[in-house]
Amino acid sequence: MNIESKFINGLRYTDDETIDVVQMVLCGKINKDLVKLIECEGGNAVGLCGIDGNMLVSEKINDDEFDYGYVGKVKEVNIKPIDDIISKGYIPVIAPLGVAENGDVLNINADTAAAQIAIALKAEKFILLTDVQGIMKDYKDENSLISAVNIKEIEQLKKDGIISGGMIPKVDCCIEAVKGNVTRTHIIDGRVPHSILIEMLSDEGIGTMITL
Numbered sequence: 351m352n353i354e355s356k357f358i359n360g361l362r363y364t365d366d367e368t369i370d371v372v373q374m375v376l377c378g379k380i381n382k383d384l385v386k387l388i389e390c391e392g393g394n395a396v397g398l399c400g401i402d403g404n405m406l407v408s409e410k411i412n413d414d415e416f417d418y419g420y421v422g423k424v425k426e427v428n429i430k431p432i433d434d435i436i437s438k439g440y441i442p443v444i445a446p447l448g449v450a451e452n453g454d455v456l457n458i459n460a461d462t463a464a465a466q467i468a469i470a471l472k473a474e475k476f477i478l479l480t481d482v483q484g485i486m487k488d489y490k491d492e493n494s495l496i497s498a499v500n501i502k503e504i505e506q507l508k509k510d511g512i513i514s515g516g517m518i519p520k521v522d523c524c525i526e527a528v529k530g531n532v533t534r535t536h537i538i539d540g541r542v543p544h545s546i547l548i549e550m551l552s553d554e555g556i557g558t559m560i561t562l
Contacts, residue, residue, distance in 0.1 A: 358416050364457040369420040372457050376445040377401075384443045396435050399445035400424075401455060403431035406463060408448025408456045422448045422456030424463060427470035465523040469530030476527040477549060478520050479540030484558030485521070487512055498559045501525050524560040535560045 351371060356363040364372060381397040388395040400406030408422035435442040446463035448456045461478060468476040485507070487494035499507070504521060507513045513521050517537075524535035538545050538557030548556045 358418055361411070361418055361421050361459060362457065363418055364420040366420075369455055369457060373399075373447060373455055376447060381443055381445045388441055388443070393441055394439055395441040395443050397443045397445070398431060398435070400448045400458065400463065404428050404449065405431050405444070406446070406448035406458060406466070408450055408458060410450065410454070410456060420454060420456050422450065422458055424448060424458060424466040427466050429467075429470045432467070432471065459519065461520050461523040465527045465530075468527050468532050472531065473527075474533050475550070476524065476532045476535040477546060478523065478535075478537045479545065480520060480537060481539070481541060482517075483539045484537045484556075485513060485517065496558055497555070498561070500561050501528060504560075521560065528560060528562050533561075 353368055353371060362368070362372075377397075377399040381399065385395040385397045398405065400408070405428050406424050407426040407428065408424050411418050411421050411423055432442050432444070444463070444467065446458040446460040448458045448463070450456055464478070465476060482489065483492065483495045485496045485499065486492075487496060496507075496512075504513065504525060508518065520537055524537065527535045536549055536555070536557050536559050538549055542548070542556065545556055
């Protein structure tokens with residue numbers, strides 16, 4: 351659509367034009383594609399977004415140094431629409447858009463939205479799928495996976511440059527989730543077939559587990 355992408359501190363700058371595209375793509379095509387894939391595998395899914403039922407009440411990120419546009423953070427999660435869907439036997443697929451008190455639609459970082467939903471649901475596990483094995487001591491060495499780490503060790507790993515770039519917000523979301531009483535959080539490789547089942551059902555698990 352000839353709209354140039356602009357990122358500030360890892361967040362997509364979202365102006366009036368971009369927020370319309372975000373809403374169309376995330377709530378429309380991507381959400382419904384995921385619903386379709388689940389149903390093709392025999393599941394029952396319903397596509398939602400954070401606007402539905404006032405699920406993700408949000409506010410703009412205000413920063414004295416940077417203007418992010420219509421990018422928000424979650425203030426409150428209304429879990430009733432999620433609980434209602436689950437109670438009927440459906441898997442909720444939730445697009446990470448929030449709504450401000452003045453009615454503005456806000457673009458929410460997907461990992462952040464997922465962590466806040468996990469906390470609100472009092473989830474036992476919070477699993478982030480990404481395109482690496484997990485936290486790696488050396489990203490070039492596939493045998494250097496850190497399989498488990500507690501939040502006390504995280505800051506040193508950041509200082510050492512082991513946790514850097516796009517892994518930082520994912521790790522921070524896991525920390526927020528465990529501090530919010532989610533028992534275990536995991537960063538796993540979504541490229542591996544059945545990676546969630548491997549994590550959930552095997553003794554050795556997969557990826558990196560982050561705990562208190």
